[in-house]
Amino acid sequence: MTPQPSPQPSERSLIADKKSQVATPPTKPIMQLSGIIREFAAGEQTIRVLHDIDLTIYQGEMVAIIGQSGSGKSTLMNILGCLDQATAGDYKIYGQSANKLDADELAELRREHFGFIFQRYHLLGDISARDNVAVPAVYAGMDTSARMTRAEALLTDLGLGNKVDNRPNQLSGGQQQRVSVARALMNGGDVILADEPTGALDSKSGDDVMEILHDLNAQGHTIIMVTHDPHLAEQAERVIELKDGHIIADYKTEHYQPTTQQPAPILGSHRKSALASFLDRLLEAFKMSLLAMRAHKMRTLLTMLGIIIGIAAVVSIVGLGQGSQQQILANISSLGTNTITVNDGYPRGDPRRRYNDDNLTPEDAQAVGNQPYVISVSPQVNSTSSVRYRSVQEDATVNGIGEDYLQVTGETLVQGQGFDAQSISLRSQDIIIDDNAKQAFFADIDNPIGEVILIGSVPGRVIGVLAENDGGFGPDITTPTIYMPYTTVMSRITGGAYINRFVALLDDSVSSSVAESAIYELIEGRHGKADFQIINSDSIRQTIEATTGTMTLLISSVAVISLIVGGIGVMNIMLVSVTERTNEIGVRMAVGARQSDIMQQFLIEAVLVCILGGLLGIGLAFAIGELINRIGGDSFKVIYSPTSIIAAFVCSTLIGIVFGFLPARNAAKLDPVDALSRD
Structure with missing residues (x-):
């Protein structure tokens, strides 16, 4: 890139000679720029906007930076306000080099010392004028009541006391710029940086804003104003003119009287603790x-x-x-909650299984029922038979059960009653039917209790009807099932001395796996061999x-x-x-x-x-x-x-x-x- 030529000395002199040169500036510099260069990438090329800027600004000055569009004045102001950083050169603010500060340290400088007034106001549209003004104090950790009081006071001083609750879209341009000024002063604003502060305002509003800036300068605020209007620049005490990124003039006007007064500190005692400030933010x-x-x-x-x-x-x-x-x-529970079933016959895979199926006896069931961890036991004997009632004949499953069958399995009666100890001991010919049997034999009878049906050649009197079993874990859901005392089935239907299985209901306080091991050892000890199978309902559940x-x-x-x-x-x-x-x-x-x-x-x-x-x-x-x-x-x-x-x-x-x-x-x-x- 070819650097832009510096303005000729004659050009500098010509402009400077037209202005009055007055007193020596105050001795306290707050901003010092040495050899500042700012470049921007433009595709594969680099454009240099500022060239070797050397500049010192003192406390209490009112400075106007003037130049045509593209001269670099806004870029210079952004660097002064720590919104941007130079490509090369050194910028010291309050004696510390801005080049060595990280993002949060630069934010602290903007928060504690700078106030910005923008041409486009840059107010937050979703909140009120008061809240817009108070935003800098939120980040500075100022007490909530103190910042709201100060925000209202600043707006009142600027003639907006009756507009504190208005949002930006409810304010005129001049009023929005005043809100912007109040925001710049919220944390004290030692240095006020104004970018074309009157550019978007009418003449009357522009004059009002300039009057406010003069008043602020008189109170000790350092004012740095960017403008392209020479007449506006003449109202400042010092004018810095840029052209093509070079300072071509730096002169003082005839009313150069920088104040030695300093703005009163605002934060200090109004700050919250670090934790309270974080929560507030x-x-x-x-x-x-x-x-x-x-x-x-x-x-x-x-x-x-x-x-x-x-x-x-x-x-x-x-x-x-x-x-x-x-x-x-719940369907599993219809077979009994926490139950163990002991089935007759050798386990699967044992070659003796096909020849030795008659091993369990009612005495085995009784022995298990006597254990302290067992609540009740029901022996079971299965058979199939032709069942007839009047003109209706169906094949049915015949289940011989014990008196505790309903308690063990959790099934319920909808009509009649179950078996008792006397039914078992006397081998009664009482029967209980399930819902399938009721539908098959007594479809036209609401209450079949007392009716007699023939099971093979054995008559039986209905004393109970079970509730419908729709769980799918019991007997076949379509085959009628007849329940009789297991002693009756063994003596009158099967003629055998062995049972097919028995179901033991366990105490809920006992581990089912421990009970399973104990029952296994008990039966094996009685038989001298493991000629049975155990099914733990809890295993199915798991x-x-x-x-x-x-x-x-x-x-x-x-x-x-x-x-x-x-x-x-x-x-x-x-x-x-x-x-x-x-x-x-x-x-x-x-x-x-x-x-x-x-x-x-x-x-x-x-x-x-x-x-x-x-x-x-x-x-x-x-x-x-x-x-x-x-x-x-x-x-x-x-x-x-x-x-x-x-x-x-x-x-x-x-x-x-x-x-x-x-x-x-x-x-x-x-x-x-x-x-x-x-x-």
């Missing part, structure tokens, strides 16, 4: 997040949609899995719980994918939000926001979107569950798990944090001057 970020969400309701709703669907899917699927599991376990749990996890993992997709949607929308609100980010940085302040604002917004989406998703899941429960009736239920709901809520929060981090970090890393230049 957090609250401000929370407030701004809510305002941003409210301002873009449809976009916020669409952003939440993926989260809502994902959370609703997870909670509903887990609820469906819980309901299915409970239904299956298997089904594991299976349904695995299926629920598998389906839930599919729903989690929708959550991830929703999270990606949140990230994309937040990236768009950062782009749309770049100017706001620049304003906040200009008034002293730290990178962490910007980051937490957008992170909080992402988390709020996900939390709200999670809550709506949980609500949708409850609505879906209620609909399923109404349709399914008693046969099918959605059972909600508090754990899944809490997990879904935590998951939605984590999605906000994870997928909101990148947009928040991008916002925090923006360069202040670039952010301010975007609309």
